[in-house]
Amino acid sequence: MTKEENEKRIERLKAIVLSMPEKPGSYQFYDSEGTIIYVGKAKKLKSRVSSYFHTEVDRFKTKVLVSKIWNLTYTVVNTEEDALLLENSLIKKYNPKYNVLLKDGKTYPSICITNEEYPRVFKTRTINKKWGTYFGPYSHVPSMYAVLELIKKLYQPRTCQIPLKGEEIRKGKYKVCLDYHIKKCGGPCIGKQSQEEYLKNISQAKEILKGNTREVLKGMKEEMMKLAEELRFEEAEEIKQKYDLIANFCAKSEVVSHTINNVDVFSITNDENTAYINYIHVSNGSINQSFTFEFKKKLEEREDELLALGIIEMRKRFGSVSKEIIVPIPIDIELEGVTITIPQRGDKKTLLELSIMNGKQYKFDRLKQKEKLNPEQKSVRLMTELQQLMKLPRLPYQIECFDNSNISGTNAVAACVVFKKLKPSKSDYRKYNIKTVSGPDDYASMKEVVRRRYERLRDENERMPDLIITDGGKGQMEVVREVVEDELQLDIPIAGLAKDNKHRTNELLYGFPPVTIGVKTDSELFHVLTRIQDEVHRFAITFHRDKRSKSALHSELDDIKGIGPKTKETLLKQFKSVKNIKEISSEELSKAVGESKAKLIREYFENKKE
Template sequence: MASEHIEHKLALLPDEPGCYQMKNINGKIIYVGKAKNLKNRVRSYFKSSHDGKTARLVAEIADFDYIVTSSDKEAFLLEITLIQKWQPYYNIKLKKGTGYPYIKITNERDPKLELTGDVKKDGAYYFGPYPNVYAAQETIHFLQKVYPLRRCNEFQGRPCLYYHMGQCLGACWRTVPEEEYAAQIAKIRSFLDGNTGRVKQELTRKMENAAKKLEFERAAELRDQLHYIEVTVEKQKIISTDRTQRDVFNFYMDKGWISIQIFFIRQARLMKRESRLFPIATTAEEEFETFILQFYDRKNNVKPKEILVPSGLDNDVLEQVLEVPVRTPQRGEKRALMELAAKNAKIKLDEKFRLLELDNRTTVGAQNEIFAALGLAPGHVIEAFDHSHIQGTNPVSAMVQFVDGRPEKTNYRKYKLAEAENEHSADEVANTYEVIRRRYSRLLKEHAAMPDLILMDGGEIQMNAVKDVLENELNLAIPVAGMVKNDKHKTARLLYGDFDAPIDLDPKSQGFYLLERIQEEVHRFAITFHRQLRNKNSLASRLETIQGVGPKTRSKLLRKFKTMNGIKAASMEDLQAAGVSKAVAQAIKLSL
């Protein structure tokens, strides 16, 4: 049921194309969408029943805003711009860069072939994407031998080594006519577009001539180049009768998830395939259109000569925005490609659901077991803490976060703690007070979400300290439980509530295994941090025993060389370049 405020705004929506932005209670944009008719599209969120990701989105909407555009094309473009700017939680977001290499013929007076993953609008010719870096490198090496351009750093007054090897046209010592480059580039482009017959004939002729002249090494090299074409360029089955570079997009949707397949057709072959899976918050067609636009806008993919999509999309607007023909094939080999992409999309999604079902037993299901054992309603976020020290020195604390039973490593945190007053003992209670106060006072200041459960790697005393900070200082009501170990230092049970009756989990249950993983992970994280800190302090202490090395010099050395091995390996000149005098540099070299 929409609020009165939203009801009033819905009544004012225009029958125009545009973009809408859904906001949560904090005013943060959580979803951006486009619409041919803003009134109909936005009202559908609040006047229809939903499930899955859409239901979660609607439950969070506290307000919305919209921008009217003059055309559907403008709405498409504006949507992509707003998604890039706000990175809304419920939108599909693509990272920049495909991770796949392209072969590039540079746009220069003396062009050259190079490998790149960064596609720019610089007038150069890009071919790809290639399945892997090795395949692209091998193709470049082949082309440099058969159709050389420039391999040197341009004019240097004398022929370079590559010129003598026949792999450079000689920009190093002469002015190469542009017509000569143009002829080579035409041959390279023809080869990359799949026309291998001409180059095979030429190589065969040269190989036979070399053999007649008894130039067997040259003949063997040419034979290897022919073999490369046969096993690398022509090994894939031809799946298209024409040579048009095209990308094929199709999708399959089920249970609130969309599975997308992209086929890259190059040289009349399936050069590369990509698969993507996302939970979506609106119609499959709308999300699919947005995905295609982001695919070419954010990922710097080279646009092909043609894009094939399934029916149900706004091909005309996509074509206007992408400036590439966007077609829906009705018959023939293109239609067969579309059906193949759809089949693969369904297979990928079915596989995802099977894996989710299996994974949920050890993640979400296991986490729910822990909450149920504590008598708590199911939650999503668990945060666990552990301390580490040696006789009170270099005390640290570490926090790990598990979301739906999986470690969320980007949210792990490390804390340096105040030294204990007695250098031979550690004040566990003081450490607990400090880290809990720092962690949750910060979340309060940032208006961030709190965890559903806090786990302490300790007993009743630490748990009381946590409760004291949360309830009496911060006014927070977060459940706190203690992870108790047995005499073999293995996870055994949970402490919760009044501590009178420790809670035992079935040691063969997934909930018990998850508890073990959390306890081991937080202990590992704390120990690793403490070891790093101790090693750093040990290095600093060792440096300070050297005459002439004070705190400032130590800081210079650590900033420059990072480790003791780095300082050891540094030459006298390197040490002096770091701001150390010659006498002190000599003392350091002698001491280390």
Template sequence: MADSTFDHKAFLRSLTTGPGVYRMLSDDGTILYVGKAKNLKRRVSSYFQKTHDSPKTRALMRQVEKVEVTVTHTETEALILENNLIKAHRPRYNVLMRDDKSYPYIHLSDHLYPRLSFYRGQRKEKGRFFGPYPSVSAARAAINELQKLFRIRPCTDSYFRNRSRPCLQYQINRCTAPCVDYISSQEYAKDVDNAMLFLEGKNQLVIDRLINRMEQASESLDFEKAAELRDQVARLRQAQAKQYVSGDEGEFDVLAVARQGDLFCIAIIYIRGGRNLGSKTFFPRVTMDHEEREVLAAFMPQYYLDRDPPREIITAAAIPEAEVLAETLSEQAGRKVAVRHRVRGDRARWLQMAAENASQAIASRLATDEHARTAMEALGRALKLDEPPMRMECFDISHTSGESTVASCVVFENGAPLSSDYRRFNIKKTESGDDYQAMQEALERRYTRLQRGEGKLPDLLIVDGGKGQLAMAESVFEALQVEGVSLLGVAKGADRRPGQEQLFLSGGRAPLILSPESPALHLIQRIRDEAHRFAIAGHRHRRAKTRRQSPLEDIPGLGPKRRQQLLKAFGGLQGIRQAGVEDLVAIKGISRSLAQKIYDQFKLE
């Protein structure tokens, strides 16, 4: 311990033997370490021995100038207080959980026609919550599956109230259109009840109910309804086959920890109703040397004390004070929560899987480009996202005076281009030169497919443009009821030079301007430039192909100069296709007979 006026011997003599929390401070009052103890005097006294085996403890005690304590009535209270102080002060020598964000849930609203939606944050809304899910993508996948199976509306209440005709969700068989009374409240309630049973893992009960309804419809000669229920049963059985990866019923989390050098990884597998909802990995910040079980013991209170715990938590090894943690979580949840490490059968296999996930995550982390990871984390902080955007998509539009318009979609995953997921869209329906409508058409085509489950939704969508393009993206996402995706418009600065970009985040008021040296801005520029390059390449290819095969070249009497005049006057071939004979005659050098030939040529296409 450093030389100071702090008389630790006198302090220890007056210290209670009851439970509580202790804080070790530096000379400037910074909290270096927070700990809890069943017996404060015994625990704190151990730090003031002459020698310590742990390098971490020796390094800590060289900086300690003062110790403060808070006495609690019980060890459970001490555990909760310790957790709160660690999260508030983030002491250097404590194990810190880096990922401390709220987790996604599925929310079923309290409404005559309940809404099924993605939810994140404090669960204050009325209705029922299901989860938590390990990631946004897992919650989205579950919602997508539920919409296919039970066709419960995903739209907001305001959107629902103002419909006069069914939306796209009805057309792609993801909703039964209760907004326009295409289904009675009684029938809709049956679908909602089945969806809740499905989320609780009671798939067989749902199947039995649907089979019973199918037989009743058949007996009533309502064969169309019977066929619909038959198809629903088939989809449910298919979903059941995909989701049940273990016959082990229950609600539990499985935790394992892996280590490579100074890097620790904790993997959690989430089992609810016998279904594997997926897994998530965490990389806690660990200062100095710790054992794996110590890291796991420090991580678990920080993780579980702020969320609804499962009925059982299974760990790969015995952790210190597991009984105290179980008692605290049980008291908090209002039901029994068990913390176990000795398991057999299916639970032992889950533990092995969690350990493999942790080891694989460490290997991937070390293999990931450090610069890309830093840029993603910086972008997440700059945009105030819950977590760094692991998957990003960017759209751009390219054309020449409205001719051969092409929209590009490039995909970056883990900060690197994923060229296998790139897509181009030849814009056909939009009027030539209208970038907003071209963007709308491309987004609708792309995200209608993704809503059908034909790919993965991104964490962040970037559109090349300012408020107008962003508003178009917002309207498309509202119409398609796409949730959980952050939207960003990137507009060039006043001089249109790199480094002056204005970032418009959906829901924000003022544009965000990042430093030209910001790694977050560099990543955005890289994605935008790649989308621009990909769009231009597609446009040039389409334009060259169109010009090689242009229908104008097949018209007798229409030379290069007149073809050029027509393209300029009408903004491209699309405009010429839509022109009438009188419109064509108005162009200098185009006679009525030639105008008729041009008109007839496009009518024959």
């Protein structure tokens, strides 16, 4: 590989990394032949994968790995634990060259509840559904031991491996073991505990293992508080440690499920020109394949048609023979011996949601890649989104925003910022000194500024904005409407950015009477709108600060025609203040600046006194 080819390879990989999300997940590196050579996990995918391509990476093994990477893919999940389990599953399937395998070749442990008359509860690494029901696997082994200990303490399941039979118990064929004598077992083997009571306990243990631990945790918390009130802090701390471990562990994994085997999961995400179809394959209860591909739309194909094409294509490409396919919508397709399922709840529904999440993430990442190559595309997308949300008559190419600034009515000013294609057009910014308003009246100041702005644009036949945004809520919007619509008879959409009681912008208002437009406060569009608001606030504050500074340096000598800065400086240097200059004699003044200037100064102060 030449130096130029290597640089192009690295740049291409870096471009993929730039569009990756900061979410938990697993990433896969491929060599030039398309073989997976490394599988990793990350709490934040973008941060972790980008670290491989830093110039300061000095570990030899990492450099060797990076030199072999030709492509990379990733799968997003909801938790760090799921990322760990997904990584483990993929390593076992693909046996990548650069991954360190588990020394014992085992997987993470699970908890089994057997299918016996008197079920047992124990940890295992071997999964055989004929033996019982399995929960897990658990990547955090201390959490597994904690829940096992809790179950033993609360429900005392038997630990012996004798195949207990009800008929044999009634005949008295069994003897109790040590656990019964030390009160760790209820003695079902000799009839001291009925089968009904024993099975009820096992049923409650299953609820804990399913993650339905709210009541258990509530009881533990009450016990903890009671021990603390009795000053039995050591015992309370033991309960707290168990409480924390259970709380951390009880969330169910969505990438591993012992109830699902050999299933294909498909979902579809659309935009105007492309359909993104995500495919997940589940084998032996674990996800071992995740892939998203694009279909370029030729006509106005329906979602179900595109999804059906994707299913045929993916199953053929990956050689899938799964007997069940999970999809989000009904599709008109029949495959021999294959069941098509649209799940409404449970593990299958969770897998479908994971597939949908990966499809949406892939679409978003592709969009980001395109926008990096063509920044104009991002602006058009966001303007279109804003137009659709607010039902504007035209694309908001030019947006103008106003803000006032004063301190107790002094040095009152206002500012107008202009954004074109959602980018600041600083040559079009305007500053305004408030002329007709005395005192701190924001509404009257806003009216004056808006009137001056749009009267001038109208008279000079200049381009009007496509949208006006006020830095405030319903009150500010109304005064702007009174000027724009009632006085000037102009048809310009008006919106407002309102703040909550903590002075943080929290909603976009539009229409009369104003209604809240549903924009998520963490969305890209909302960030752009708040940037416009922050910019007008900054511009107004800066103008007000400059005016205040000039006002502080202003003196009456500045108002005298014929007295320039040098004369002013000479007078203040010699006589220290304007008050002293007023009180000195005409002779002293003439000596300092000459007769003609002294006459001007004297006449100014005499006229002012009169």
